[in-house]
Amino acid sequence: MSSNAKQPEAEFQDTPHDREELGFATRTIHHGFDPAAFSNAVQPPVFLTSTYGFASVAANEAEAALGGRLYAREHNPTTEILERRLANIEGAEAGLVVASGMAAFGALTLSLLSQGDELIVHRTLYSNTVAMVEQALPRFGIKVVPVDLAEPANLDAAITERTRLVYFETPVNPLSAVLDIAAITERAHAHGVQVAVDSTFASPALQRPIEHGADIVLHSLTKYINGHGDALSGALLGDAETLHKLHETGLRYITGAAISPLASFLILRGLKTLTLRMERHSASALAVARMLEEHPAVAWVSYPFLDSHPGHAIARKQMSNGSGMLAFGLHAGFEGARRMMDRLGLITRAVSLGDADSLICHPASLTRARQPIRKDAHMVEGVGEDLIRLSVGLENQEDVIADLRQAIEAS
Incomplete structure (x- = not known):
């Protein structure tokens, strides 16, 4: 593979800023970006390209075989810095950033659930998520089961052999109710079911659901993480295997909901003051x-x-x-x-x-x-x-x- 094809990998090797002993605020400013790899630019550049060129046909083939950068819907250097930084501060192995919070929920459910599967949700959700679970998912043969998760024991009767995912917000929109992540996760995991938590109301600065047992965290980055009301985006954060699936199915061909590189830049900027x-x-x-x-x-x-x-x-x-x-x-x-x-x-x-x-x-x-x-x-x-x-x-x-x-x- 030519040096051109290797370049993206070199850009994202661990940097001096990626040490885990660094504090949370320090990592929101520095993690995942080494100015030396980008002409010593202190701020991450905005890569406004829709595709990537290669030095040769062989280099193009090698990049494709490794799942590397071919097209900007799936890969963008600015967005990848944001994904690495968000995963780090959330305590996740990997991250996926998409065009909106609803795009994140769509990528999550349509990638991990199939016809005949069941999704358990808390009875109170963000209104557009409600529309998704009441109208869209049932059209594809996915059964949605609302449960009052304020009492985690209610999960025991709701989970069946077809249950694949438990999803809830905490704090809950718009009530600001609080659900017990650890208690819900413990019961779901006892049945072999994954748990996804929308932590938008808190942000990673105040709450990190993975530390309490959750498998996947969803954020509307539009809200606190960006913090300035000038960019839409959503994120999914979790283990590397699940996030690879969400990227390769949810983003690549189910939703195609790629975020603008400029929006990624704005959110990186907002993240520094989180x-x-x-x-x-x-x-x-x-x-x-x-x-x-x-x-x-x-x-x-x-x-x-x-x-x-x-x-x-x-x-x-x-x-x-x-x-x-x-x-x-x-x-x-x-x-x-x-x-x-x-x-x-x-x-x-x-x-x-x-x-x-x-x-x-x-x-x-x-x-x-x-x-x-x-x-x-x-x-x-x-x-x-x-x-x-x-x-x-x-x-x-x-x-x-x-x-x-x-x-x-x-x-």
């Missing part, structure tokens, strides 16, 4: 949650690091901090939520989460708005019409609190 951002998000969200809990107009608050949270002990066990996500409801219910949100001056009314900006949404209003064009639109189980989801950003916490307070009291 530790600092999650500390700030968490501190501010806890202060906001405490204010809301004490306010007479607020009926309930769900935030993992509040002592009143039902999953507080589990959150303390598997998370190093509470993240920036919380949910709450007003005594005034559905209409009160709408009035309060319209009076906000600083916090942005928007979907998504994990941005530097504080973002707030009212799922029940969105669901009602969608129903004329999406007849199947409905609230996910456990989500009431009063629920307000708040992603606390990086503003001064007293400004966020003041905006919420005036909006609640004026309504």
